[in-house]
Amino acid sequence: MNIEWVRGSVRYALADTLIAGNGQLGNLAERTRVETSRFNRNPPRFFCHANGRMVRVASSPVKAKQARVKGKSVALMHEYDYSLVPWRRAIGGLDEPLQAWIRYCYGDYRYHAGQLKVVPYVWQKFIEQQPGRISGKVKQRLQGLALLAVQVVAKERDGRPDRYTYAELADMVGVTVDNWRMRYEGYWRALMAEVSVLDEYALDELYQQRKRLIEVRKKKDLQMFGFCL
Numbered sequence: 001m002n003i004e005w006v007r008g009s010v011r012y013a014l015a016d017t018l019i020a021g022n023g024q025l026g027n028l029a030e031r032t033r034v035e036t037s038r039f040n041r042n043p044p045r046f047f048c049h050a051n052g053r054m055v056r057v058a059s060s061p062v063k064a065k066q067a068r069v070k071g072k073s074v075a076l077m078h079e080y081d082y083s084l085v086p087w088r089r090a091i092g093g094l095d096e097p098l099q100a101w102i103r104y105c106y107g108d109y110r111y112h113a114g115q116l117k118v119v120p121y122v123w124q125k126f127i128e129q130q131p132g133r134i135s136g137k138v139k140q141r142l143q144g145l146a147l148l149a150v151q152v153v154a155k156e157r158d159g160r161p162d163r164y165t166y167a168e169l170a171d172m173v174g175v176t177v178d179n180w181r182m183r184y185e186g187y188w189r190a191l192m193a194e195v196s197v198l199d200e201y202a203l204d205e206l207y208q209q210r211k212r213l214i215e216v217r218k219k220k221d222l223q224m225f226g227f228c229l
Contacts, residue, residue, distance in 0.1 A: 006203050007106065007157070013087035014107035086217075090210035097121035098202040105154040105199065115154070118198070119146050125194045126187075134187075141173045142187050148172070149191040157199060 091102055097118060104114035123146045127134075134142070148164075155162045169188065170180035 001204065001207050003200065003203055006207050009084075009087055010091070010102060010106045010203070010206065013084040013091065014103060014111070086210045086213050087206075089213055090206050093209050093213075094202065094205060098198075098205055101150075101198055101202050102206060104150075105157050115147065115150050118150050118195075122146050122150060122191065122194050122198060125198070126191055129190065129194070138183065138187075141175075141184070142191070145169075145173065145184075145188055146191055149188070149195050153192060153195040153199065 091099060094102065097120075100111075100114035100117035101121075103111035104118060107114075123143065126142075126146065152162050152164070166177050166180055166185070169184070170177045173180065173184060175184065
């Protein structure tokens with residue numbers, strides 16, 4: 001599995017890829033040209049009764065507004081969007097913590113709240129990996145760093161690394177720099193490592209889920225055309 005290729009595909013799958021068009025204002029501008037009365041493409045017709053009276057007849061029995069001058073049909077789904085469907089379905093099939101991380105890390109601002117669903121998962125994995133007991137006061141301070149670790153790793157994956165000095169991290173926790181180096185630096189690195197493990201695990205699960213979906217779709221297509229498997 002090429003993890004960078006998977007990351008790029010996930011970013012495209014979560015991006016807002018809409019078909020570019022004229023938009024509502026452009027369609028309204030075209031509609032004014034279609035509905036013009038001065039240079040009408042279908043001018044009204046007149047005919048004369050036997051009594052000499054002129055009667056106006058509409059050129060078309062049905063009056064309909066046309067949004068586009070040429071009347072071209074628009075595809076319901078772009079071909080490129082259709083190629084991303086397996087990725088989107090695979091993301092939706094992941095467990096909630098993995099799905100929340102994928103959407104938050106590789107999606108746009110719409111999935112910003114997903115980071116809050118990732119923190120409990122990272123914290124639980126972090127606690128399981130600790131060999132000894134952590135005091136309640138230290139644990140309370142570290143819980144705030146769990147969210148920061150999620151944000152830092154997500155920015156690194158996006159190519160926007162956010163570096164913090166020991167002094168800044170110590171100030172966030174409320175301890176001195178020396179105390180940070182002695183007691184909290186190892187915990188901080190462990191939290192960062194857990195988020196990195198989560199990232200690789202979520203991408204691997206996503207890749208395998210997409211692979212299974214593609215295999216199922218291929219089997220259905222073959223069965224539809226009468227091939228025996």
